[in-house]
Amino acid sequence: MFPEDDEDPAALFRAAIGAVTPMREQSPSIPAQQRPRPKPRARMAEQDEAQARGEFARLLQSALPLEGGDVLSYRRDSLPNRTLQRLRKGHYSVQDELDLHGATAAQAERLLRQFLLEAHDHDLGCVRIIHGKGLQADGGVPVLKNLVDRLLRLRADVLAFHSAPPNQGGTGAVLVLLARR
Template structure:
């Protein structure tokens, strides 16, 4: 039997990409994508503001210690509405303290909170005279009686305080202060 002749070699298939380009027609090239953003620059350091802040803190500390009370200094203050004679009587201990607050060994933050709470409590209960023991500051690291100065500053700014003076020697001397409070309205 005769053999069948081999199939003719297949015709070359046209390039698929060329067929696609012929089918869609002319195209325009897309622009190149933008480059990714670069690493952001660091924020500028506010050196002048930091220096000004440091100077302000330093000046504040200097001002606080410039008129600071020493260990043996006596506290004394009265509002204009209080007679000078009343302050003299307070210094001599003629007013009986109805309550007492001892701030020994408290740090400044704790002492401030305790003093605020104590004065609010005294005002709410209608107390007229209280004693605050702040100590003489002889064991203070800074050689300035921190609690004594804190008590002095705070009492001067409290509206319920009308006068205060260091206690007589038999009630604590310069390590304690007697405080007259305004009458509860």
């Protein structure tokens, strides 16, 4: 049954194995251990962001727009009213500032989101956002002021905000009190 010792080793192997049936060709597959893992995605954060954008758009359409001289003011229910009064009077030290003058609504939204993320990352407590009074706005509606108001109300890291005192920009700027990490 086995060939002589002087034969080809491959022939010896085939003789030892016996008859074989060739497998049909398959596409090369990578074992599960060697497959690259997909990059992680923050699906819940993406869903939250999409939901917030939808609500933001809904709020922009349903709410009465603010006028140039209107005061921006907001406080979370969990925050004492005294804190908002101190913010209104400018008692908190401003640690950073963002000026949105000349930006389109889309640019301003992107800049504001990025600014607030960075402020949160650096654990800043109070920031100033200059949006302008909107006196040059078409139709008399201050676009950036309304954008800032609506966006800040929807952010979880914003505890309170109020239009700045007159010596810090008045109704053309807003002081924002941020939650600490």
